[in-house]
Every structure is written in C-alpha cells, then in structure tokens.
Amino acid sequence: MSETSTTPLLQASAMQDLRAGIAGAGVVSPHAFIRGLDAGYDREVMLDQWLRPLNEADDLRFRFQHGDSGEHWVLMESLPWDSEFFGRGMARLNAVIQPGIPVPLRTDTSHAAEAVRATLELAKARGIDYVFAPVSPNDLPTIRVLSTCGFDLIETRCHYHRPLNAPPTQRHSTRLATTADIPSLAHAARVMVNPFDRFHADPAVSEKDADRLMERWVEASIAGGFADATIVPDVDAPEAFCTAKYHREHWAGWGCKLSQPVLSAVAPKHKGWYVKIISELDEHLRSIGAEHSFLITQITNNAVIRSWEKLGYGFGKGEHIFRKLL
Numbered sequence: 001m002s003e004t005s006t007t008p009l010l011q012a013s014a015m016q017d018l019r020a021g022i023a024g025a026g027v028v029s030p031h032a033f034i035r036g037l038d039a040g041y042d043r044e045v046m047l048d049q050w051l052r053p054l055n056e057a058d059d060l061r062f063r064f065q066h067g068d069s070g071e072h073w074v075l076m077e078s079l080p081w082d083s084e085f086f087g088r089g090m091a092r093l094n095a096v097i098q099p100g101i102p103v104p105l106r107t108d109t110s111h112a113a114e115a116v117r118a119t120l121e122l123a124k125a126r127g128i129d130y131v132f133a134p135v136s137p138n139d140l141p142t143i144r145v146l147s148t149c150g151f152d153l154i155e156t157r158c159h160y161h162r163p164l165n166a167p168p169t170q171r172h173s174t175r176l177a178t179t180a181d182i183p184s185l186a187h188a189a190r191v192m193v194n195p196f197d198r199f200h201a202d203p204a205v206s207e208k209d210a211d212r213l214m215e216r217w218v219e220a221s222i223a224g225g226f227a228d229a230t231i232v233p234d235v236d237a238p239e240a241f242c243t244a245k246y247h248r249e250h251w252a253g254w255g256c257k258l259s260q261p262v263l264s265a266v267a268p269k270h271k272g273w274y275v276k277i278i279s280e281l282d283e284h285l286r287s288i289g290a291e292h293s294f295l296i297t298q299i300t301n302n303a304v305i306r307s308w309e310k311l312g313y314g315f316g317k318g319e320h321i322f323r324k325l326l
Contacts, residue, residue, distance in 0.1 A: 021099030093133035239267035
C-alpha cells in the first residue's frame with residue numbers, strides 16, 4: 001500500500017478550491033430532487049455547513065494524499081450537543097470525496113477506505129466512540145467504503161414532497177402549540193415510539209435515551225426555537241402534533257419557497273388525527289407563503305407514507321444511515 005500523508009483539510013487548500021473540488025466530485029445537493037429548485041444554490045448551502053469554521057477539537061476533516069495515487073477528503077465533525085446529551089463522544093461523517101472527480105460506481109475504493117480508517121483512529125483519539133453517516137443509495141462507492149470499515153446500516157429514509165398549490169378540501173380545528181402544551185406533547189412523543197427511527201433502531205442507544213431525546217426535541221421545538229411552528233388539535237393538553245421549519249432564509253436562493261414538516265406524533269387520545277394534522281400544517285405553510293413541502297420518514301413506516309400519499313405527496317429520494325462504534 002502506498003504511503004499516505006494526512007493534513008487537516010482546511011489547511012490543505014484554499015476555500016475556493018475546496019468548494020470546487022467537492023462540486024467537481026459530483027456530490028448531489030440535498031433537495032435536488034425537487035424540480036425547479038436551484039440545485040447550485042442548494043449545494044452551496046450544504047458546503048457552507050460542511051466547511052464552516054469549527055473548534056479544533058471538533059474538526060475531523062482531513063486530506064489524505066496517497067503517494068502518487070491521488071487523494072481523498074474525509075469530512076467528519078464531532079457533535080458537542082449530541083455528545084453531551086448521550087454522555088459519549090459522537091460524530092457525523094458527512095462525505096468521502098475524491099476531489100474534482102465523479103467516481104465510477106465500480107471504482108476501487110481501497111484508498112478511500114484507508115482514509116476513512118485513519119480518520120476514525122484520529123476521532124477515537126479525541127474521545128469519539130460513535131460515528132454515523134448519511135449516504136445516498138446512489139453512492140455505491142461510499143456504501144462499500146463504510147461496509148469495508150465496519151459500519152452497520154441503521155436506518156433507510158425516504159423523502160417525500162409536494163407543491164402546496166391548492167387549499168385542502170376539508171378543514172380541521174387546530175392551533176399553534178404553546179409552552180403550556182409541552183408536557184402533553186412530550187408524553188405523546190415518548191409513548192408513540194417509531195421502532196425504525198435512527199435512535200430507537202440502534203441497539204447502541206438505550207430506549208430510555210431515545211425516548212428522552214424525543215421529549216427534548218418537543219421542548220426545544222416549542223420553547224427553544226428548534227421549530228418555527230408546531231400545529232396541534234385545538235384542545236387542552238393535546239397529544240398530537242407536527243413541528244415545521246419554514247426555511248425562509250433560503251427561499252430566494254432556492255427560487256422555491258420550500259418548507260418542511262419535521263417531527264410528529266399522534267397518541268391514542270387523537271386516533272385518526274395524523275392526516276388532519278399534516279393537512280392543517282400544509283395549510284399553515286401555504287398561509288405564510290410556502291409553495292412546496294417535503295417530509296422525511298423511514299421506508300418501513302408504511303402507515304405514514306400512505307397518509308402522505310393520500311395528501312398528494314410523492315417520493316423524492318432515499319437515504320441510508322450507517323453507524324460505527326469505535
């Protein structure tokens with residue numbers, strides 16, 4: 001195997017060259033499946049996130065030069081909030097890049113795997129013991145790399161979307177959640193377990209911690225600005241909800257007023273309300289000027305997918321979530 005040199009990525013190249021190298025590698029932007037959306041702008045938003053300044057301890061982005069055999073960039077970062085919440089060192093692997101070169105599906109991935117293994121060792125030395133990685137099903141080389149490096153498949157997601165071009169034919173009595181609703185909504189999020197979401201499906205995450213995270217997300221959505229809106233039935237102590245992000249800051253750049261329902265749960269108290277909640281949330285998004293909506297769930301979540309399709313949502317793309325314990 002050729003000698004490999006390792007350099008912190010942001011020290012290895014100018015920012016303009018990094019962006020060009022990733023773009024030239026054929027990386028697809030997160031929302032490119034939505035027709036009419038400016039995928040170039042969407043990719044720039046993604047690169048802003050991947051290449052933003054990080055604390056040195058959290059920066060696990062490296063350039064690996066494989067002698068005369070080319071180079072790979074591994075973009076990984078530690079996650080301080082997640083690490084504190086779960087009481088362990090957690091990190092996210094954003095991408096494995098061969099800069100400037102769209103990689104053939106049948107390419108030799110031995111050098112890429114070597115780069116990922118080295119990054120994992122550097123992460124472990126900084127106290128990281130849990131790494132997850134989202135990967136497109138189309139990215140067969142990265143899937144092979146992660147498999148070679150001992151990652152496990154934890155979740156397969158699907159993204160659905162639809163234009164918000166018409167009001168619903170039937171309305172339902174809903175309102176925006178307030179802080180007074182947090183206890184009942186946190187209860188709904190805790191008891192309505194989705195066994196296939198990334199946290200509940202992972203045996204390395206305790207059920208108690210996964211449930212605690214759902215409660216924390218509800219609290220943060222309503223009281224901490226994690227969501228822009230949370231729709232609930234117009235009753236006291238509701239136990240059904242869906243949160244949403246408006247994404248208004250990107251509407252002009254995208255050329256598409258795209259918003260996103262995010263976290264939802266419907267307890268038995270409100271049986272039959274899931275479609276109603278999503279329908280009313282879509283109408284809320286339409287009322288604030290949104291033109292398009294997208295949602296994410298697991299490919300195994302048949303009941304939810306059927307509800308979305310009933311409301312006019314169609315499949316956009318898939319996504320795998322891999323995880324490795326160090």
